[in-house]
Amino acid sequence: VEAGQRGMVLNLAADLHPADLALLMARLPTEQSHTAFSWLPDAQASEILLELSDSQRRDLLHTLQPERLRRLIDALDTDDAADVLSDMSDAQALHVLPDLADTHDVAALLEYDEESAGGIMAREFVSVPPEWTLEHVIEAVRQHASDIDDIYAVFVVGANDQLEGVVSLKDLMLAPADRPVRTVMDRDVITVGTDMDREEVARIMERYDLVSLPVVDATGGMVGRITIDDVVDVIREEAEEDIQIMSGGSGIEQPDDTVWAVSRGRLPWLLVGLFGAGLSGSVIGGFEVALEQAVVLATFIPIVTAMGGNVAVQSAAIAVQGLSSGDIWMDDLGRRILKEMGVALLNGIVLSLLLCSAVAVLNVGHVQLLIATLASTMLTVILVATTNGALVPFALKWLGIDPASAMGPFVTTLNDIIGLSIYFMYATLIYL
Amino acid sequence: VEAGQRGMVLNLAADLHPADLALLMARLPTEQSHTAFSWLPDAQASEILLELSDSQRRDLLHTLQPERLRRLIDALDTDDAADVLSDMSDAQALHVLPDLADTHDVAALLEYDEESAGGIMAREFVSVPPEWTLEHVIEAVRQHASDIDDIYAVFVVGANDQLEGVVSLKDLMLAPADRPVRTVMDRDVITVGTDMDREEVARIMERYDLVSLPVVDATGGMVGRITIDDVVDVIREEAEEDIQIMSGGSGIEQPDDTVWAVSRGRLPWLLVGLFGAGLSGSVIGGFEVALEQAVVLATFIPIVTAMGGNVAVQSAAIAVQGLSSGDIWMDDLGRRILKEMGVALLNGIVLSLLLCSAVAVLNVGHVQLLIATLASTMLTVILVATTNGALVPFALKWLGIDPASAMGPFVTTLNDIIGLSIYFMYATLIYL
Incomplete structure (x- = not known):
């Protein structure tokens, strides 16, 4: 072509x-x-x-x-x-x-x-004084029709740009043309300030099923409006950002970024991961004497770290999701942790039983001592990691950090360190 | 109260x-x-x-x-x-x-x-024959106004419910009332079939900035319409589902589910994780003799698994995101893998240098052999894991499975197994 x-x-x-x-x-x-x-x-x-x-x-x-x-x-x-x-x-x-x-x-x-809301709003909107008749208002819409793409509603604005009400196109079309707009408008208008976070704006439009949302400045004067198509993009972008943060990306990586940019964006988390894994390694190194006595203990290192990591991420995911959608509040913390501990106990028992049966069948090492060590480790690690997973998103939100980071490399690494420490502690106490 | x-x-x-x-x-x-x-x-x-x-x-x-x-x-x-x-x-x-x-x-x-589109559409919509005048159409809107909440557009429907065009309320209000609707309507209507996946529907409404989308059956007859507020919920729900699938949850867990339901939803992935970690453990077990000769090798197990896991999830995240938003196509596979290998090489070199310097400073084991082993392992593991991360989402999509699973426990575990095998292979070849 x-x-x-x-x-x-x-x-x-x-x-x-x-x-x-x-x-x-x-x-x-x-x-x-x-x-x-x-x-x-x-x-x-x-x-x-x-x-x-x-x-x-x-x-x-x-x-x-x-x-x-x-x-x-x-x-x-x-x-x-x-x-x-x-x-x-x-x-x-x-x-x-x-x-x-x-x-x-x-x-x-x-x-x-x-x-912010100011960053995604448009300055184009149709505003009319409250005393205009509907006929007059329709004329105003007609005049703006060519330079405003999406008109879903007309904003009724009084002295000093104060927003007094809103009329949808549907209501505008259906009421008698000689009525003043004041008598038709909806006075219960939901507005947002220019500095509100755009994610919060998205949540408000989503929750109240709005297609167009007026933005007001500090004095309550109307300065712009946000339409639903902008917010749909915000929701998608924020979801992508969350997924990237969880997976240790930069949060803003795009499929067509250069190799160089991608590499630089990902490296910081890899360095955190390397440092953390180094610490995990040094926990193992600290028990080198124990390991020399029973190399079989090394076999269970992946199980301890994988189980701790998996349960932590599972309990963090639901907390992150709830905090972001507004289904969970900050003061739910106590209840969430109790519930997660219930889940941890149930799943911990099932997984421990399975692991111990496998060890019994394979009959490795000093079987009875090994089973006692592993059962204690699994239960403790799963309880601690699950609690961590549920707790950390709340802590991050309280600190003003995106809770999604709770599922990223930093916390996973922390769990590895705690898990391995618990494992070798029990191993020293019980097995050796 | x-x-x-x-x-x-x-x-x-x-x-x-x-x-x-x-x-x-x-x-x-x-x-x-x-x-x-x-x-x-x-x-x-x-x-x-x-x-x-x-x-x-x-x-x-x-x-x-x-x-x-x-x-x-x-x-x-x-x-x-x-x-x-x-x-x-x-x-x-x-x-x-x-x-x-x-x-x-x-x-x-x-x-x-x-x-599906049929599952989220509503049967309420205003449809009129093409020969009606706009005045007539407005009268129809008036009649439906009380039982249809959101009217953004009127659908023009000919014989056998065939959709011929669409008129927005704005256009309806602005054109002269005696014109037939046929002359005002937009004939380029985007429609979807009843069985289209709702995620695909969301993508279409998002891409073309639509607030209302007609749904047609197999014969092209209009059967319903989808409004943007429904799609906003779909986007949020699908994003939450993706995050849960990535974190090894059921995909449908809600913050207020019972302990029992949560536990049952999470257990399957934990079992997969346990089984996989058991395989990783058996890789370590297979090199028990090697470990007995040099327990120091165990210290680096967490680094090998953590680095492999981190880079794989990073490269999978961008592929999953691109495939889901439509920014990446199935036939981009080759290009993506080449690019990811570039990133892997860059980051692999940086991380290997850092790790080897740390080992040199700490002066553990037979330093030179250890450094050679670790450098080879890091580079190979990072290259292989990154490639896996980029490849698996494409493979899953091709198999009809949600690509988001590529970041879940299954693939992470697979990477652990591959990573540890590579590590102990190099260790046997170089270090021992």
Whole structure:
């Protein structure tokens, strides 16, 4: 396709959704995708800018002329424009920003933290005074229809931008046109502040099934609104971030990052892991004399560490999930730990019985002493590790750290150290 | 509050959003929450049914009279009614179902798999023939406004329920009222089939920023629609499921499950873990003679298993995430593995250098041979484990298994076994 057939490409592109076009472009060699992009009309090109991954977008932005860039960004809603600008180099952004139609709004949005309500809101919304009639309001919607993509509701705003109510399009359409909007609007409006964490914003929209949420500043004046499509992206991104944090990644790794960036992002946790495993190793080293007397003890090292690690991660997972969805509160800690200890006791007994039966059948070492050592170790390790797993997410949340880290390498390593110490302690007391 | 003060409770409740009320009820002792629920008016009570967790809802449903239950379920949209019915015992559901106002629709919904588009769609939607004028269409919306909660768009449907187009409320409001809807509607409608997986549905709505998505049957006739609020719940639930699968949970554990249910859900993976760790142990056991000659080798067991496990989970995380979000395709396998090997080589060299320096400083065992053994082991294990981590999610997806399992206990255990085998092989070849 990319043999210079400009007309054909444009014809094909005209029928495609921007999201699909962006995907196609991502699969083309960089050179060709930039050429194709330069052919596209502004309206399509600006939509595609939004759909590209961060790194693709950054590459592409470098190739664009300031004049075209300005036109493309002007075609976007303010929140999307701010996102694109924040991906540019400072020099490029400063060059483009003053010439935009919405310079003031976009600059204001760039001030907010990207992780906050201010960072994901758009400045475009339809607001009307409370005394307007519905007919008047519909006229206002008509005027804004071309420059605001998604209108789900009209906000009724009094003196000093104070939000007084909200009317959905449905209600707007159904009530008699001569009624003042004041009498139709819903006064129970849920709002969020500009500095609320975007994850909290997502939780609120999800919980109250909102499609559009007004954002107010410190004085209660309305400054923007967040729509559900932005929040859907937030939920996905936060879930991905959690999964990466749990797996010892950087939390922001993207599939198309360079080898160098990926390597640097992952290395810190590997170093923590190496250091921790070194400590585990030194626990084993500390009992070298015991091991020399009974090398068979080494055989059970993987079982001790694996079981401790598995149960800790299981109990941490449910605590992390509950704390993040709001199903678990900070003051549930006591109850959770008691419950997890119940689970640990049940599963600990089953696993110990199985392990001890296997040892009895294989008849290794001084069987009876070995069984006593292993049974005590398994029960203690499973109880301690489960409790740790349930406790650590609460502790992290209390410290202001993402509870998802509780499932990462740091805590797993800690459990290995504790587990091995317990094992060799019992082994010294009982077996030797 | 629950000292029998019915009037006061109802006053308080009237001001609260159902989601908040459900949360309050969940914190009350079971008895009291059931009493409070029996006091609430039907309209509020039915909304609360939706907001409760599955197990709370199941408990509550048992206490309700069939007549009240019927009224509450009738007040719900068909998709929500089907959800509530599927939480009842079969006997109770069969008792209530035939008396519902929408018996036919609800029964039809219950036929679909809960994980499919059919399982999350609602049967309520506004559909009009293509020749109607907009005025006529608005009248239709007015008639449905009371029994359909969220109307974002009107579907234009021709002969045999064939979907011909869609009009958003915004467009409906803005075009002249005497135009036929045919001339205003958007003909490029994205639809999904009833049996599409709900995760795929979520991805489509997310990708194309849709708030409402029509569902069609095998003949192309429109049978329902899915709204964004349902999909937001799907995204959250699927993310939680992934996290649980990664951490060796059942995938469906809830914070308020009983100890017994939790224990049973977690045990299968622990058994897999125990069996796998037993195999790892037997690898160590197989080299018992080697260990007896040099107990110092045991010290490095945790480092070998921890490093292998960490790098595998890191590389699996990004593959799982990419496959689930659609950023990575099945045919990217070769490229991903090459890239991951690059990362593994870089990080492997850094980690080996660090470990070997530490060993050199501590001067343990036959230092030079030990360093040679460890450096070879680290590089090989990190390369192999990283490749495994990148490969397994693709293999699982190909087999139709959730790629998230790649980060669970099974694969971690497999890596331990491979890692330890490599370690003792090198140890025998180089160190002894």
